[in-house]
Amino acid sequence: MPTVKELMRKDLQEFSAYAAGGMQVKPVPGKEIVKLNANEMQMGPSPRAMKAMADELQRGHLYPMEMVGKLKKKLAEYTGKETDHITVFGGSGAGIQCIAETFIDRDDEVLICSPTYMAYYRLASRFGGKLVEVEADDGVSTDLDKLSAAITDRTKLVVICNPNNPTGTILCPHKLDEFISRLPEHVICIVDEAYIDWVSIPDYPSALKYVEEGKNVIVLRTFSKIYGMAGCRVGYAVANKELTECLGSIANTFSSNRIGLAGAAAALEDEAFKEAAYQNNTQQREYLTKEMEAMGITVVPSQTSFLYFAPHCDTKKCMEILESEGVYIRYFSEEYIRVSIGMPHQNQLFLAALKKALQQLKKECA
Ligand SMILES: Cc1ncc(COP(=O)(O)O)c(C=O)c1O
Missing domain, CATH: 3.40.640.10 (Type I PLP-dependent aspartate aminotransferase-like (Major domain))
Structure with a gap:
């Protein structure tokens, strides 16, 4: 008797569900959840x-x-x-x-x-x-x-x-x-x-x-x-x-x-809304890039609504610390992780959590 899985098309049997945005977000007591892991536009629809x-x-x-x-x-x-x-x-x-x-x-x-x-x-x-x-x-x-x-x-x-x-x-x-x-x-x-x-x-x-x-x-x-x-x-x-x-x-x-x-x-038809979204993103992209570079992070120059960056520490541990602060970003490799650009207060919470993560990880290395 074939298993149900074996009834699947052969080409597809090894596939597993794709989690858009990577890690699913869990509530963190006492923290605002800052979801910057799926390149969603944080202003909402027009x-x-x-x-x-x-x-x-x-x-x-x-x-x-x-x-x-x-x-x-x-x-x-x-x-x-x-x-x-x-x-x-x-x-x-x-x-x-x-x-x-x-x-x-x-x-x-x-x-x-x-x-x-x-x-x-x-x-x-x-x-x-x-x-x-x-x-x-x-x-x-x-x-x-x-x-x-x-x-x-x-x-x-x-x-x-x-x-x-x-x-x-x-x-x-x-x-x-x-x-x-x-x-x-x-x-x-x-x-x-x-x-x-x-x-x-x-x-x-x-x-x-x-x-x-x-x-x-x-x-x-x-x-x-x-x-x-x-x-x-x-x-x-x-x-x-x-x-x-x-x-x-x-x-x-x-x-x-x-x-x-x-x-x-x-x-x-809502050009004004699109322009407001563009302006927020462009300003915040520049601001975040500068702040992150000042922390010693390598930020790949971006023309998008996210930043791909190398924090020069254990990226998995860095993300764990961010998540304990309620900040969700996206893991890619031992070197690179990605953050979506959010509204100014979300970006501030991200920067504060990132600073904390880097300080903690530096102490561990010392
Ligand atoms: C490059 C690229 N193409 C396509 C998509 C899919 O977008 P959607 O299916 O939401 O239109 C995404 C989503 O993040 C993307 O990053």
Whole structure:
């Protein structure tokens, strides 16, 4: 008799549940919980989005199709594309799955530069493909030369997170132009722009221009970050018409819901809220970086809503001390951990807990 586990698809039997944001948060008596472990935007959704979502509740009995159409129109205006270049998903995570399901055949290769967003590590094997990893010499940037050199006849997808999660680094636009122009025709490139709205480099170009040029590029975006709607699950892809048609034949159009879709459409119109979120993040990013560097920490320069840093101590122990203070951040390696940028008072609590952790760990080493 097979066990239930053995009834699972062979490719998936070794998978375990993915805990978004790493450690689950537990209450700490007498401490405010500061949850900076999942790159959530701490201002919440915009008031206009919240109103639109509350209004939409009364139509919760209706399927979401017409709302998908409305959001697509808004996104077409927002991105300067046609609606037949846009696919809406229940979060960009669902978009990542859909792209994989649509394009990965058995033994196809999915190429990434490590470290990058966790979901991309699980993609290839889920569909019988093979993950191929390269790593930049500095361990934090995306190395386009190494990615180019690793392309083979079996490469189907190349994934570029720009800016990258978890490192916060961003690519030189000219280098990306060159990389995209050299891509062979059998390769599709995902450019994940989940964090593009936080970039403070003036006139930094989006990969949307490659879609205009008709390249085999899928740009992924989300309402989970600057729009503060991670719990509402709305994301989208922008790609050429042919790619969009392929995605459209596989995408589950009912995976997004009317409430989130209504909120997303309203959020797009609330420029003032987006600007306030951007300003808080940019100021706090600069402030936190300076304060942490003053503590002797190596902080990777970030263009995102988080900081990837090496505290030069036992990172697991450092996190344990932070957690005992109610501060949750994300573990990556013996060298690096990541903190999401929060509201000023949360960042203060994080800095105070970090200072305490470093002092305690230094004493232990002495
Ligand atoms: C780079 C990147 N892409 C995609 C996602 C998924 O976002 P969502 O599914 O919430 O749209 C995340 C989430 O943290 C991310 O960091």
